[in-house]
Amino acid sequence: MAETVLALLDPAGGEPTLADPTAPVLRADDFGVVRGESVFETMRIAGGRARFVDAHLARLARSAQRLAIDLPPGWDRLAEVAAGAYAQPDGVLRLTCSKGPPGGAPVGFALASEIPAETIRGREQGVRAITLTLGVTAGVRATAPWLLGGVKATSYAINMATLRHAQAEGVEDAIWVSTDGEVLEAPTSTVAWVKDGRLVTPPAGEVALLPGTTLDVVLGLCPAPYEVRRGTVAELAEADEVLLLSSVRGVAPVTELDGRQLGTGPLTAQLRESFEAALSYS
Amino acid sequence: MAETVLALLDPAGGEPTLADPTAPVLRADDFGVVRGESVFETMRIAGGRARFVDAHLARLARSAQRLAIDLPPGWDRLAEVAAGAYAQPDGVLRLTCSKGPPGGAPVGFALASEIPAETIRGREQGVRAITLTLGVTAGVRATAPWLLGGVKATSYAINMATLRHAQAEGVEDAIWVSTDGEVLEAPTSTVAWVKDGRLVTPPAGEVALLPGTTLDVVLGLCPAPYEVRRGTVAELAEADEVLLLSSVRGVAPVTELDGRQLGTGPLTAQLRESFEAALSYS
Numbered sequence: 001m002a003e004t005v006l007a008l009l010d011p012a013g014g015e016p017t018l019a020d021p022t023a024p025v026l027r028a029d030d031f032g033v034v035r036g037e038s039v040f041e042t043m044r045i046a047g048g049r050a051r052f053v054d055a056h057l058a059r060l061a062r063s064a065q066r067l068a069i070d071l072p073p074g075w076d077r078l079a080e081v082a083a084g085a086y087a088q089p090d091g092v093l094r095l096t097c098s099k100g101p102p103g104g105a106p107v108g109f110a111l112a113s114e115i116p117a118e119t120i121r122g123r124e125q126g127v128r129a130i131t132l133t134l135g136v137t138a139g140v141r142a143t144a145p146w147l148l149g150g151v152k153a154t155s156y157a158i159n160m161a162t163l164r165h166a167q168a169e170g171v172e173d174a175i176w177v178s179t180d181g182e183v184l185e186a187p188t189s190t191v192a193w194v195k196d197g198r199l200v201t202p203p204a205g206e207v208a209l210l211p212g213t214t215l216d217v218v219l220g221l222c223p224a225p226y227e228v229r230r231g232t233v234a235e236l237a238e239a240d241e242v243l244l245l246s247s248v249r250g251v252a253p254v255t256e257l258d259g260r261q262l263g264t265g266p267l268t269a270q271l272r273e274s275f276e277a278a279l280s281y282s
Numbered sequence: 283m284a285e286t287v288l289a290l291l292d293p294a295g296g297e298p299t300l301a302d303p304t305a306p307v308l309r310a311d312d313f314g315v316v317r318g319e320s321v322f323e324t325m326r327i328a329g330g331r332a333r334f335v336d337a338h339l340a341r342l343a344r345s346a347q348r349l350a351i352d353l354p355p356g357w358d359r360l361a362e363v364a365a366g367a368y369a370q371p372d373g374v375l376r377l378t379c380s381k382g383p384p385g386g387a388p389v390g391f392a393l394a395s396e397i398p399a400e401t402i403r404g405r406e407q408g409v410r411a412i413t414l415t416l417g418v419t420a421g422v423r424a425t426a427p428w429l430l431g432g433v434k435a436t437s438y439a440i441n442m443a444t445l446r447h448a449q450a451e452g453v454e455d456a457i458w459v460s461t462d463g464e465v466l467e468a469p470t471s472t473v474a475w476v477k478d479g480r481l482v483t484p485p486a487g488e489v490a491l492l493p494g495t496t497l498d499v500v501l502g503l504c505p506a507p508y509e510v511r512r513g514t515v516a517e518l519a520e521a522d523e524v525l526l527l528s529s530v531r532g533v534a535p536v537t538e539l540d541g542r543q544l545g546t547g548p549l550t551a552q553l554r555e556s557f558e559a560a561l562s563y564s
Contacts, residue, residue: 024306028393035438036318111310135418135429146447147417155437156317165428
């Protein structure tokens with residue numbers, strides 16, 4: 001098993017330094033610990049480097065602003081330092097910035113570790129999924145910024161509970177839908193589907209979804225026409241292909257949705273291959 | 283300023299021990315840190331003891347079950363140990379149990395610290411509030427357990443963002459309402475109101491709200507008739523009194539709601555006095 005690497009910022013400033021990944025890093029009164037006021041990004045390490053770092057750093061900075069977290073000096077060097085010290089070519093890089101204790105400085109750290117086997121399996125063999133409600137209307141989060149649509153915070157208990165619910169139902173993943181019947185996002189991925197040769201994915205800004213960094217790359221590589229627009233659960237139920245996009249798993253085919261067999265479609269397979277290839281030259 | 287006290291469980295077992303409250307306690311890969319999978323309770327310390335401990339422990343245990351957290355041995359002794367070592371008669375006791383790192387044990391700790399001045403001020407002088415949408419219909423969370431209605435997890439970024447939004451609007455607190463016009467709860471309190479001499483509060487089980495430990499005490503002390511039933515935003519807008527209930531602030535009058543002046547009503551003042559008195563003999 002590959003050794004986990006932890007890079008940590010000294011609150012006094014300076015370059016990130018390596019630390020024992022099993023040593024505690026957050027205080028009991030850190031707002032990230034007590035109130036989930038902490039932002040994060042998960043990146044793929046490929047060829048020994050963290051990939052698409054700029055896109056992830058930009059998104060982390062936007063999330064931090066929404067949570068009123070002042071990113072600590074050197075936060076934008078953490079990913080590079082942790083990935084650089086990680087001994088394996090492939091891995092997961094998780095960058096976190098927590099708000100810190102009352103009156104104290106924010107705490108930034110990055111962990112590099114092995115890609116879980118189930119993540120690779122999801123990419124290669126696909127995942128079965130069910131649709132589950134997120135309880136909200138499609139439009140409400142864009143007009144209610146305090147609901148933090150589109151923000152990647154560590155307040156992720158609902159995301160994890162959704163995945164546990166899906167697993168208890170015998171599948172590996174879930175797709176959140178709105179109470180008024182629109183497709184939103186997945187607990188740890190962006191959702192897209194293919195119908196009549198066109199790729200469709202919901203608009204992150206308009207519906208206040210997390211803007212997908214993997215989606216951006218995939219749209220740039222897409223050999224077919226694509227539409228970024230709102231879509232209904234009924235459309236999803238009649239899609240030719242459904243796919244989930246995320247940094248470490250990459251492009252994962254949804255091989256079964258709500259009991260309907262889909263397999264791995266041709267455009268999905270092509271985008272998966274193109275994305276994996278893009279990692280080698282990004 | 284009173285000295286903060288931290289009580290911590292040794293993963294190897296045994297009684298909680300006191301530790302330096304400024305020393306880190308959670309690892310970078312703890313599921314509480316990376317995914318907000320951590321549960322907590324906030325209790326009042328009065329007369330040198332944490333109060334209504336059994337009700338808080340029971341609620342923490344229910345929250346932990348919903349998050350698939352196995353509470354560590356000794357978790358139910360943490361509050362008592364931290365409050366016992368705290369030198370002041372009055373304080374805040376925050377008990378947290380985090381899921382722990384992958385394959386590791388959950389981490390339990392309790393912090394005793396001073397009650398913030400603004401909390402006392404809110405109790406004594408009341409708070410101004412606005413209603414804000416929680417984005418959900420009133421009924422959905424009770425039928426979608428993965429949305430974690432009624433669970434007190436540290437995935438609290440939305441709660442904090444809601445309070446920041448209210449403060450940016452010039453008031454101190456907020457009351458969440460549903461998209462279909464029902465009164466739900468507040469980011470850190472239970473909501474109740476008074477109309478024609480009757481106290482009304484929404485049913486925690488039916489609407490999947492956090493069951494209020496302070497509400498339970500207050501209902502037991504209430505000299506007026508009361509109704510635990512769903513209520514509309516329109517009703518709240520015509521209430522004679524509005525109050526917010528939470529462990530440390532206690533019974534806080536809502537003196538202004540959505541710009542309408544309410545002051546501190548007579549039943550609210552009486553319940554606030556009765557609750558404070560109950561703390562001395564509980």
